[in-house]
Amino acid sequence: MTLDEQMRLDREKAFDEGKIQEKIETARRMKAEGIETVLICKITGLSIEEIDNL
Numbered sequence: 001m002t003l004d005e006q007m008r009l010d011r012e013k014a015f016d017e018g019k020i021q022e023k024i025e026t027a028r029r030m031k032a033e034g035i036e037t038v039l040i041c042k043i044t045g046l047s048i049e050e051i052d053n054l
Helices: 003-032 037-044 048-052
Strands: none
Touching: 003 037, 003 048, 037 048
16 A cells, blocks of 8 residues: 555545544534434434433
8 A cells, every 4th residue: 555545544534533523523412402312313323322322
């Protein structure tokens, strides 16, 4: 693997991790507002278990 390929993979990984973190933060705010877990799941794509563990 070349250095350019590794750098591209690292950027993609960081971007994906950022998207997941954003979903988690959105779910936390929604949960704090009293929004039902099922609706949070539909909007964020997170599982019920993931949301319950927040």
